[in-house]
Amino acid sequence: MKNSIKNKIGLLLLVFSLVFATGCSDFLEETDPSNITAESYFKTAEHAETAIYAIYSSLRSVRGGSYGGSPWLMLEFATGIAESDLGQADNSNIIRNLTNTSDNGYGKVYWDSSYEGIANANLAIANIPDIAMDEAKKSKLLGEAKFLRAYYYYNLVRIFGSVPLLLEPIDLGSENLYATQESVENIYNAIVDDLNAAEMSGLPFNDTTGRVTLGAVKSLLSSVYLTMAGYPLQKGTEYFQKAADKAKEVIDSDEYSLFTSYADLHDPTKNNIGENIFMVQYEAFVDPSNWQPLIIPYNMNISAYSAQTGAIYANQEFVQSYEDGDKRVEEKEFYYTTYTSKFDRDETIVLGGHFLYKHFDIVANLETASSDLNWDLIRYAEVLLIYAEAQNEISGPTTDTEEALNKIRRRAQLTEYSGLSKEEFREAVWKEKWHELSYENVTWFDMVRLRKVFNVTTGGFDDFVGHTFVYGPQLTERELLFPIPTDELRNNENLVQNPGY
Numbered sequence: 001m002k003n004s005i006k007n008k009i010g011l012l013l014l015v016f017s018l019v020f021a022t023g024c025s026d027f028l029e030e031t032d033p034s035n036i037t038a039e040s041y042f043k044t045a046e047h048a049e050t051a052i053y054a055i056y057s058s059l060r061s062v063r064g065g066s067y068g069g070s071p072w073l074m075l076e077f078a079t080g081i082a083e084s085d086l087g088q089a090d091n092s093n094i095i096r097n098l099t100n101t102s103d104n105g106y107g108k109v110y111w112d113s114s115y116e117g118i119a120n121a122n123l124a125i126a127n128i129p130d131i132a133m134d135e136a137k138k139s140k141l142l143g144e145a146k147f148l149r150a151y152y153y154y155n156l157v158r159i160f161g162s163v164p165l166l167l168e169p170i171d172l173g174s175e176n177l178y179a180t181q182e183s184v185e186n187i188y189n190a191i192v193d194d195l196n197a198a199e200m201s202g203l204p205f206n207d208t209t210g211r212v213t214l215g216a217v218k219s220l221l222s223s224v225y226l227t228m229a230g231y232p233l234q235k236g237t238e239y240f241q242k243a244a245d246k247a248k249e250v251i252d253s254d255e256y257s258l259f260t261s262y263a264d265l266h267d268p269t270k271n272n273i274g275e276n277i278f279m280v281q282y283e284a285f286v287d288p289s290n291w292q293p294l295i296i297p298y299n300m301n302i303s304a305y306s307a308q309t310g311a312i313y314a315n316q317e318f319v320q321s322y323e324d325g326d327k328r329v330e331e332k333e334f335y336y337t338t339y340t341s342k343f344d345r346d347e348t349i350v351l352g353g354h355f356l357y358k359h360f361d362i363v364a365n366l367e368t369a370s371s372d373l374n375w376d377l378i379r380y381a382e383v384l385l386i387y388a389e390a391q392n393e394i395s396g397p398t399t400d401t402e403e404a405l406n407k408i409r410r411r412a413q414l415t416e417y418s419g420l421s422k423e424e425f426r427e428a429v430w431k432e433k434w435h436e437l438s439y440e441n442v443t444w445f446d447m448v449r450l451r452k453v454f455n456v457t458t459g460g461f462d463d464f465v466g467h468t469f470v471y472g473p474q475l476t477e478r479e480l481l482f483p484i485p486t487d488e489l490r491n492n493e494n495l496v497q498n499p500g501y
Helices: 045-063 071-077 091-096 107-132 135-160 182-201 214-230 237-252 260-264 316-320 364-370 378-393 399-410 421-436 443-450 486-489
Strands: 277-280 335-340 350-356 374-377 452-454 461-463
Touching: 045 071, 045 107, 045 277, 045 335, 071 107, 071 421, 091 374, 107 335, 135 182, 135 335, 135 443, 214 237, 214 277, 214 364, 214 374, 214 378, 214 443, 237 378, 237 421, 277 378, 316 350, 374 378, 378 421, 399 421, 421 443, 421 452, 421 461, 443 452
Parallel strands: none
Antiparallel strands: 277 374, 335 350, 452 461
């Protein structure tokens, strides 16, 4: 793919990158053998481009992992609808059992990688304006940097709540070396400011390179506004309208559309097109995606990968909560329960669970054991559902909101909705989000902003606090946030741990 950023960031090492210093002072104190500094580096347009690639690189960190575990699993096991075959995967299991602690390595990766991305964004935003280069190109690069900084903070504030807000580069002499936590509202305001700036930076509405686009900016703004309308800020009507308006701008652009086949969702040839608005970029044999072993059943010998860990698969009760006739739960649509043996592709193996076919790279598993399947961060289906939910809160169901929801249902070969009350439509959209965006790191965020959880047994929605997972544990107020990592608290005495940890 011409001009794709995956070819750039796959080999990138930005040697002057400074990691957020609270809890990372040991890294900052290491000697830089190259003696490259921000002051000596930011001289040319090429330097500006490379600095932007460095910001993208942190998107990959939470998709990485080792035998049996990966940080992205953190947000899935917290939903109560994920299972694992690995008893020794402690980081996953303590989250699944609601006994999580601040020593969990998953949270540490989210914290570190987000602040690494923010640090690189801060360097770019501070230094690129002084580079002599094409001004339109400069504006676009700064727009990308501000979008990415906003994205990293959006994850941090939703996962950890009140965190340090750093909008300038940090070094060992900075006042904010050991920063205090900022209020959640101020963090959201900074996110919106960055996204508003990115929206005006001249980015193309859509392209196939994997870089930030105007469509991605507007889509993320719609999600941010929807979250601000709900918990914890509860800004209500004004922000539901803002969310609906931004989502509608994406819909009305006609730049994106749902794939006709669910197979396209996990086809690497469909990366960065169709309903894929913004994705984490990978390239087989250079910097491949590495979650395939996690979604392959444990030692069932179905894949070309040597590691087959069964680290995550769908809860059976959740799969059974889909409506009768829903195409998404047909074999090898969203889930798979059988596959062929790697020793004999004419032999079918029953896997004993519903594994995640929506993330399954067929060629990599059958042949190459190296995947360039990208990971969706923003998918058009989510934008449609954001619009349907937000506009319903303003006006109740309309022709447009029904169509946004029914596009999802039509593809699933389900009966289209019409004539629902505002309350019925609200829960219909929520349920569709659970079923359409399952295991895509969306569900837990919805649980927290709604303070509601889909009950897979009754088909209704329970209050978050007091909801009981089908396998026993009960959610408490503590689980509305993840714990700030132990290392951060140890190295920065200004940080205060979240309640209950």
